[in-house]
Amino acid sequence: MFSRIPAWGVEGVTTCIFPKVVALRWPSIVFEPIGKAETSCLRVKNIRGKGKGCVAARAVPRGEPVARERALLVMPRTCLSPQQLVGAATDTMMPNQRAAFFGLHNCNSADPKDALSIISTNSVLIPGVPGHNVLYSAVFETFSRLNHSCCPNAMFRWDRATFSGEIRALRPISAGEEVTISYFQGILEPAAVTHERQKFLLECYNFKCACPVCGRPSEVCNRSDEERPIISVSITDIGKYYREMAEDWIIDEGNDRARLPDYLHAVEEALDREMIFYPTYWINLARAIVTARCAIGEVKAARKWAARAAQHMRAATGSDGGWDAIAKEPEKCEWWRAWDRPRVQGS
Numbered sequence: 001m002f003s004r005i006p007a008w009g010v011e012g013v014t015t016c017i018f019p020k021v022v023a024l025r026w027p028s029i030v031f032e033p034i035g036k037a038e039t040s041c042l043r044v045k046n047i048r049g050k051g052k053g054c055v056a057a058r059a060v061p062r063g064e065p066v067a068r069e070r071a072l073l074v075m076p077r078t079c080l081s082p083q084q085l086v087g088a089a090t091d092t093m094m095p096n097q098r099a100a101f102f103g104l105h106n107c108n109s110a111d112p113k114d115a116l117s118i119i120s121t122n123s124v125l126i127p128g129v130p131g132h133n134v135l136y137s138a139v140f141e142t143f144s145r146l147n148h149s150c151c152p153n154a155m156f157r158w159d160r161a162t163f164s165g166e167i168r169a170l171r172p173i174s175a176g177e178e179v180t181i182s183y184f185q186g187i188l189e190p191a192a193v194t195h196e197r198q199k200f201l202l203e204c205y206n207f208k209c210a211c212p213v214c215g216r217p218s219e220v221c222n223r224s225d226e227e228r229p230i231i232s233v234s235i236t237d238i239g240k241y242y243r244e245m246a247e248d249w250i251i252d253e254g255n256d257r258a259r260l261p262d263y264l265h266a267v268e269e270a271l272d273r274e275m276i277f278y279p280t281y282w283i284n285l286a287r288a289i290v291t292a293r294c295a296i297g298e299v300k301a302a303r304k305w306a307a308r309a310a311q312h313m314r315a316a317t318g319s320d321g322g323w324d325a326i327a328k329e330p331e332k333c334e335w336w337r338a339w340d341r342p343r344v345q346g347s
């Protein structure tokens with residue numbers, strides 16, 4: 001049931017709990033090195049009102065890695081007899097890793113040896129391991145010191161190729177700035193309203209959030225709570241129906257050129273106002289803006305937004321998703337000058 005994999009030596013090892021059938025396959029799996037020294041710029045320090053936290057040692061542009069790290073422990077999110085399994089797994093850890101694990105914050109229990117409670121306070125979700133596609137939890141020495149914000153400047157992603165975690169910037173981060181992530185990870189949506197966010201954080205992490213979104217005056221929070229559900233629906237629709245939106249806008253003679261770009265700009269302002277940096281939302285928006293700007297032949301704006309889409313894509317997935325090529329030559333996009341086409345054909 002336990003494996004310490006692989007023997008990375010200087011890069012650290014991860015104690016894993018997974019079924020025997022998975023463990024047997026693992027010696028044949030090769031993981032890439034993580035190059036930790038190159039990229040890690042997180043420094044753990046005390047943060048007022050939050051216990052420990054992490055700050056960036058240097059500036060990091062949007063989409064770029066802030067740090068990579070091997071987990072101390074990786075285990076299925078649900079399993080039978082977790083207490084025994086975790087107890088035995090922590091016994092097999094190397095002494096420095098065991099000390100790091102038991103030194104982590106515990107928001108649910110006063111017992112410093114309560115490993116399950118340490119895991120529930122400090123784990124992030126990862127999407128399974130090779131050969132076992134169920135949700136797993138991972139606990140880290142440094143990443144588990146990252147505090148929450150409802151408008152986080154960074155995001156956790158699991159990198160299957162290196163079997164390690166990665167933190168990427170969701171917006172430009174300055175040197176010395178606290179690096180924050182969202183604890184909602186698939187449980188609450190990024191545009192969740194104030195009472196939902198606060199209830200979750202209090203129940204699961206035992207703190208009252210005072211981040212820049214939650215800490216606004218109550219009348220601003222009330223307005224925000226009315227706006228957030230609308231933003232959520234708009235941005236999901238834009239992601240799903242941007243083609244239909246663009247086609248209707250082009251075909252309908254009653255529309256003017258600015259109609260779709262203006263609507264998308266209003267959604268952009270709403271996301272900025274609400275400080276929602278969630279990359280999927282921005283990828284949806286950027287894709288629609290590139291489509292609209294290409295349709296009216298605005299090369300500069302199309303380039304800018306394709307480059308922006310590439311940054312958000314990198315934050316979410318680690319690669320540009322083909323957006324860098326579009327940023328270079330938006331004229332090759334299928335929508336290029338589509339606005340003029342029906343009129344030329346019809347004349």
Ligand SMILES: C[S@@+](CC[C@H](N)C(=O)[O-])C[C@H]1O[C@@H](n2cnc3c(N)ncnc32)[C@H](O)[C@@H]1O
Pocket residue numbers: 049050051052053104105107121122144145146147148149205206207208209210211
């Ligand atoms: C995963 S740990 C983060 C690191 C922790 N601050 C430490 O000292 O190790 C989660 C705990 O950090 C604290 N925390 C996280 N985000 C916070 C925030 N925005 N404000 C206050 N406390 C926060 C809460 O006590 C929470 O239970």
